[in-house]
Amino acid sequence: MSPTDALFAAALAVQARAHAPYSRFRVGAALRDETGAIHAGCNVENAAYPVGTCAEAGAIAAMVAAGGRRIAAILVLGDGEALVTPCGACRQRIREFAAPGTTIQVAGPEGLRRSFTLEELLPASFGPDNLGPAA
Template sequence: MIDETSLAALFDAAAGARARAYAPYSGFSVGAAVLGAGGAIFAGCNVENAAYPVGACAEVGALSAMVAGGETRLAAILVIGGGAGLCTPCGACRQRIREFAGPDAAVVIAGPEGVRRRFTAGELLPESFGPEILQGARP
């Protein structure tokens, strides 16, 4: 799945991004870090907006950074949030992750104390709609 060195680097990058999150309305800061297929790490944080629906999730920032960095496949993503519960990606972010990840990609959920749970992309979004479904679908 993901080796401990990469996991530690993802955690550090996501925690650093979380510390810079812009969450003045909810007070719920989230950080995410993506391990690209090439081995590079890309981080993002949530950015809220006074017009609530136009904020951006941390996963969106990390995935955008990955694409801007020239990667289009991810091996793993780590999401870190506060509180007692799991800060798993929202439905829209699960679909965004799926765009760049196969069903076996690691999705690691963490809190400030460390890793809380590990999933695969397929476990979080079973029977998902991905880019390969569109191949050959046009008349």
């Protein structure tokens, strides 16, 4: 199985578990960390809309909880005709753990639709390197 196929399979599996009773728009995300481990997350909505969680945030939290510290690649899977790219907040979340050249793949149920670099989705970004070495 190719690295992209593995990310797609993980995102597809977790998308089915999304908690999206309000929008009915299920999203799955899977990322590969610096060790090659795959971490997945799905969107989790809440009746108080602002406190929901995006799939990308869930995948990043799973990575950090497992000890991962760098995103090597991430795939976001959503239904519909339009590309389901990370929202602005998730682009910044990804930037915290990824370099500008990191690949962000966007998929639909049929497979990969398009690939971007983080720099393409979040140009001239502010990231950890702007603040100096981490303590």
